[in-house]
Amino acid sequence: MTDHRLRITDNGLRITDYRIVCLxxxxxxxxxxxxxxxxxxxxxxxVIVNTGDDFQHLGLTVCPDLDTVMYTLAGMANAETGWGRAGESWRTMEMVAQLGGPDWFSLGDLDLATHLTRTQLLSEGQTLTAVTHHLCTHLHIQPAILPMSDQPAPTMIESDGRILPFQTWFVRERWQPPVSKIILPEDVKATHAVVRALETADMVIIAPSNPFVSIDPILNVYPIRALLEDVPQVVTAVSPIIGGQAVKGPAAKMMQEMGMEVSATAVARYYGDLVDLFIYDRQDEGAFEERGEAVAMDTMMVDGDGRVRVAKEVLHASLNFLES
Amino acid sequence: MTDHRLRITDNGLRITDYRIVCLxxxxxxxxxxxxxxxxxxxxxxxVIVNTGDDFQHLGLTVCPDLDTVMYTLAGMANAETGWGRAGESWRTMEMVAQLGGPDWFSLGDLDLATHLTRTQLLSEGQTLTAVTHHLCTHLHIQPAILPMSDQPAPTMIESDGRILPFQTWFVRERWQPPVSKIILPEDVKATHAVVRALETADMVIIAPSNPFVSIDPILNVYPIRALLEDVPQVVTAVSPIIGGQAVKGPAAKMMQEMGMEVSATAVARYYGDLVDLFIYDRQDEGAFEERGEAVAMDTMMVDGDGRVRVAKEVLHASLNFLES
Known part of the structure; x- marks a missing residue:
């Protein structure tokens, strides 16, 4: 296959006609x-975003992954915390605590505006897809950010015989209770926009997010997994495990608790045939054992330049795979 | 009747055994x-408070009259605006406006905490009465503040053939659309706490609030009107019309639009036999025409001292009526 719509110029990689979907x-x-x-x-x-960790809190519909993606693309994200907005203040939340309300999930004054506006628009009958489009427009975000579904699709965590809503486990209990099982809902359907994006995509890039509680909830939404398996686009996954560790969050801990090896190899095996091309970090090059198409590169994204560099190399590797 | 549980001492009025209810x-x-x-x-x-102007906004249950009473009793009210909290900031609301959310009803950062906490507790299945008690406890408010009902009881305004939710008319349209009719809901029941407070009250004081959209919604809740008519307590009403004008808000405008004279006399006639003792301002002394028990006094409450003075004189007049 030779398709030269994706080109590297002196200014870097240029993509004209390729349609890219990122999970x-x-x-x-x-x-x-x-x-x-x-x-x-x-x-x-x-960008198709996990909504399995969405929840109702203080009367509001909170969508942490959608918000992190929106704020990051808008250049408003708090780089230090990894969640919420830069330049945030906490007047309302401090007052909620004084009033004996639940303060275990921190919602900053600026961040609250997102949840309030979203909840209002949802209450007027708009879909989460339409509301997300509304918010992105007002945040001057140009690429499409799509929730995986307009239906609620709550991820539940089974731990020591308890079944915990995701945010209870993740934030309230600081992801400490050991995970025995992740329970994903049945019968959740993707939106028309998601189906269309995947059907017309030339490349699907699975971001270095947690495979179990970020990516699996997306793949679990009908018919997303089938679309990735059946349609002719290249599916590239980027390992969230670097040097045998998770860059952030509970991925490595979960792998251990679920009896998996904590390695890029294990992630590649977990995705299996769904993925055409697996990208892992150079730190794991010696230890990487999986057959199939795989490319090692420096995948750490410590700053804005790092993000662009990794994105460029991932696109480049995917293009090479397409053209091979 | 001579009952000396209510006494004036050198320190002012002292009440020991009298049970007072304020609407x-x-x-x-x-x-x-x-x-x-x-x-x-x-x-x-x-204090039994009107909840007819409560509404759902930005996903939250907002109870403006309950909050004004709570904030005032807690010493936290914004004296300049007449609503909301002192020392308020507006970061969240400004961001809601930037996100294209509705910003016609101003909710400050501190005020928002009340609505968030209330909505959360309601969503956990608590009654509005229980939630209000929770909030009052955390605001160190000692007298009982009771919503008139735990059921929604929305006041609607009929204007030029339109039927508007109260806050749409009052805040969004700045009470400018002429009022042809006020529509109160049927079949709303008072809480057990409200019934018990009225059944055991020695005095009921109808505050100088709007008779049509603050007091009528309370009287409309079953069986509050019947309890005021039938039980032996003294019912004292304080005129919200001073010098032929409303001190604040739309009372005078509504009276005109509904074909009433704008006067303390008209308010006294409107309450009719429900009220045993009517208190009106000295400014209206010459014009006051209603028979029945009535007392003129300086009813303006411009500051904290004014509130205590008026409260003391109202109690005193009610006691005199009881003992006469």
Missing amino acids: AGGVGGAKLAAGLAHIVPPANLT | AGGVGGAKLAAGLAHIVPPANLT
Whole structure:
């Protein structure tokens, strides 16, 4: 196959006609999506985001992964925390605590505006897809950011015989209870926009997000997994495990608790045939054992330049695979 | 009847065994309630508050009159605006506006914490009465503040053939559309706490709140009107019309639009036999025409001292009526 719509110029990689879809959870996904947004023309980039960790809190519909992706693409994300907005203040939340309300999930004054506006628009009958489009428009975000579904699709964590809503486990209990099982809902359907984006995509890039609680919830939404298996686009996954560790969050801990080896190899095996091309970090080059197409590169995204560099190399490797 | 449980001492009026209930709407009601709270032992004072102007906004249950009464009794009210909290900031609301959310109803950062906490507790299945008690406890408010009902009881405004939710008319359209009719809901029931407070009250004081959209919604809740008519307590009403004008808000405009004279006399006639003792301002002394028990006094409450003075004189007049 020789398709030269994707080209490297002196200014870097140029993509004109390729349609790219990125599947993303929170921080890692948001960083790669931001890198892609720097390179790929907005009309050609769609980010499909996990909504399995959405929840109702203080009366509001909170969508942590959607918000992390939105804030990161808008250049508003708090780089230190990995969640919420830069320049945030906490007047309302401090008062909620004084009033004896639940303060275990921190919602900053600026961040609250997102949840309030979203909840209002949802209450007026708009879909989460339409509301997300509304918010992105007002945040001047050009690529399409799509929730994986307009239906609620709550991820539940089974731990020591308890079944915990995701945010209870993740934030309230600081992801400490050991995970025996992740329970994903049945019968959740993707939106028309998600199906169309995947059907027309030339490349699907699975971001270096948690495979179990960020990516699996997306793949679990009908018919997303089938679309990735059946349609002719290249599916590239980027390992969230670097040097045998998770860059951030509970991925490595979960792998241990679920009896898996903590390695890029194990992630590649977990994705299996769904993925055409697996990208892992150079740190893991000696230890990487999986057959199949795989490329090692420096995948750490420590700053904005790092995001663009990784996005460019991931696109380049995917193009090479397409053209091989 | 001679009952000397209510006494004037050198320190002012002292009430020991009298049980006082105040029916209150927003600002005027809150001021008189605060004055009463300064004099009456907390265990003997209950404020029953209009919830007809409650509404759902930005996903939250907002109860403007309850909040005005709470904030005023807690010493946290914004004296300049007549609503909301002192020392308020507007970061979240400014961001809601930037996100294209509705910003016609201003919710400050501190105020928002009340609505968030209330909405959370309601979503956990608590009644509005229980939630209000929770909030009052955390705001160190000792007298009982009771919503008139735990059921939604929305006041609707009919104007030029349109039927508007109260806050749409009052805030969004700045009470400018002429009022042809006020529509109160049927089949709303008072809480057990409200019924018990009225059944055991020695005095019921109808605060100088709007008779049509603050007091009528309370009287409309079953069986509050019947309890005021039938039980032997003294019912004292304080005129919200001073010098032929409303101190604040739309009362005078509504009276005109509904074909009433704008006067303390008209308010006294409107309450009719429900009220045993009517208190009106000295400014209206010459024009006051209603027969029945009525007392003129200086009813303006311009500051904290004014509230206590008016509360004391209202209690005193009610006591004189009881003992006469």
